[in-house]
Amino acid sequence: MSLYAIGDLHLSLGVEKPMDVFGGRWENYVEKIIEGFSELSDDDLTVICGDITWGMTIDEALEDFKFIDRLPGKKIILKGNHDYWWTTATKAKKIFAEHGITTIDILHNNCFKYEDVYLCGTRGWFYEESKNDEHDKKVMNREIMRLETSLNAAGDGDKYVFLHYPPKFQSHECPEILELLKRFNVKQCVYGHIHGAGCAFTFNGMLGNTKFDLVSADYIHFKPKKLL
Numbered sequence: 001m002s003l004y005a006i007g008d009l010h011l012s013l014g015v016e017k018p019m020d021v022f023g024g025r026w027e028n029y030v031e032k033i034i035e036g037f038s039e040l041s042d043d044d045l046t047v048i049c050g051d052i053t054w055g056m057t058i059d060e061a062l063e064d065f066k067f068i069d070r071l072p073g074k075k076i077i078l079k080g081n082h083d084y085w086w087t088t089a090t091k092a093k094k095i096f097a098e099h100g101i102t103t104i105d106i107l108h109n110n111c112f113k114y115e116d117v118y119l120c121g122t123r124g125w126f127y128e129e130s131k132n133d134e135h136d137k138k139v140m141n142r143e144i145m146r147l148e149t150s151l152n153a154a155g156d157g158d159k160y161v162f163l164h165y166p167p168k169f170q171s172h173e174c175p176e177i178l179e180l181l182k183r184f185n186v187k188q189c190v191y192g193h194i195h196g197a198g199c200a201f202t203f204n205g206m207l208g209n210t211k212f213d214l215v216s217a218d219y220i221h222f223k224p225k226k227l228l
Contacts, residue, residue, distance in 0.1 A: 001041075001044060002044045003046075003117075003226070004040065004044060005046065005048075005162060005213075005215045005224060005227055006215050006220065006222075006223075006224040007050055007051065007080070007164065007193070007216050007217060008050065008192045008193065008218070009053070010029075010051055010052075010217070011053045011054070011064035011067060011068075013063040013067055025218040025221065029222060033217070036221070037071040038072070043073070044073035044074070046073055046074070047076045047077075047162045047190075049121075050082075050192055051080030051164065051192060052065075052068070052080065055084075055085045056084045058095050065096065065101055065104060069100075069103050073103070074103050074105070075105070076106070076119065078107040078108065078163075079122075080164040089106040089108040107121050107150070107162065109146055109150065110150060110153060116157070117159065117160055118154030119162065121147065121150060121161050122147045122163065123143055123146075123164045123165065124163040124164055124165035124166075124174070125143050125165055126172065140176070144180070151186075160187055160188045160189075162191070163191040163192075167181070167189065167191070168203045169194065169202060181208075182209075185209060187209075187210065188210065188227060189212050190212075190214075190215045190225070191214060194219070195216055202219075213225065
């Protein structure tokens with residue numbers, strides 16, 4: 001039984017918006033996802049760090065969730081900036097149950113226990129986008145509260161945090177999120193969102209006591225990254 005993470009699958013099995021048009025690593029990316037998951041067992045758990053599907057509604061996204069459900073192992077998903085289908089976690093769980101999707105759960109204002117560690121997280125936000133815009137500030141504050149709620153739910157256990165947006169990128173940082181990671185002594189923080197040439201500017205490594213890793217699907221060659 002192992003823990004994995006991957007982000008940004010950008011599936012479009014129910015709508016006409018395939019990522020193959022971007023070429024390079026995105027060519028035949030659905031087949032690459034299948035191959036990447038093929039080494040996992042049904043006892044493994046993969047956290048998918050947002051930007052799951054291009055479906056604009058839960059109905060448009062349904063084929064993508066059925067596809068994810070068929071992949072080996074259990075999955076926990078969180079919201080990305082392109083997950084336009086998202087309304088509420090409750091509605092998504094209801095749709096999953098109605099369509100026999102049994103391997104997917106949702107990380108949102110909660111946490112999950114995996115063996116001896118706790119899995120926490122939220123979407124996050126880009127700090128530089130929130131400096132002057134009142135709407136972005138509200139979004140940022142809400143995401144900070146959600147992450148703190150998730151971390152508090154974990155109690156005294158060892159914590160792993162999963163985000164969509166990186167809390168540190170180039171010269172930009174989200175000090176509030178970084179402070180939470182430090183205060184709660186988070187062991188590892190994984191995130192997605194960054195693609196292509198931007199991957200060269202991401203932060204991978206130790207900051208304080210926390211290990212940071214980018215897990216965007218194209219960056220890790222569509223093979224979930226093993227964490228534990």
